[in-house]
Amino acid sequence: MEKKLKCGKCLAGDNKNTHLKRLDNATGNLKLFKENLLDYDSLHAAIEGCIGLFHVACPVAFGDMPNPEAQLIKSALTGTLNVLKACSEISGKRVVVVSFVATVLVNPSWLRDRIKDEACWSDKEYCRTTKAID
Incomplete structure (x- = not known):
């Protein structure tokens, strides 16, 4: 945002994002979205117009998990593939996928x-x- 680029962020929870709104130039350059990465169709509005995207979402589990393959890995893979597919369809120039x-x-x-x-x-x-x- 220092270079006055428009930035967007898909939110997992609203209460953890107030610090982002206080960043320099956030008022005009930061747009916050609440999207479900597992819902492919909902991503287009959030990604439309972006020239670059950082995908940092990853499900994390605490405690016993009967089927981690289905509960974590499948949702992480589906969400990442949805983001990549949506970016390719709206001609985004760069995608950075950050792993766990x-x-x-x-x-x-x-x-x-x-x-x-x-x-x-x-x-x-x-x-x-x-x-x-x-």
């Missing part, structure tokens, strides 16, 4: 002092058998 730390964090084969990069991925089977992310 658990994507690279849990791999017993990765040396602790080695920097995590695009070659480091969590070991899905290890996570399933040890419930490493509970």
Whole structure:
């Protein structure tokens, strides 16, 4: 917003966003939307006119989850695909997808002092058998 670009944000909860409204130039340059990323059709109004988008939404669970594959991974994948498809249809120029730390964090084969990069991925089977992310 410092360069006076128009910015938009899809909200998960209204009460956590008051600090955004206090940013410099927010009054004229920040537009807040309340959208459901799992509802593909609802994304068009929020994304229309954007030249770039940061997709940082990721479902997070606390406590026991009987079927994490269906409850977390499927919704994260569907939401991300909906955002990417909508952006491609309205000719957005850039999309940055920010992942969840658990994507690279849990791999017993990765040396602790080695920097995590695009070659480091969590070991899905290890996570399933040890419930490493509970």
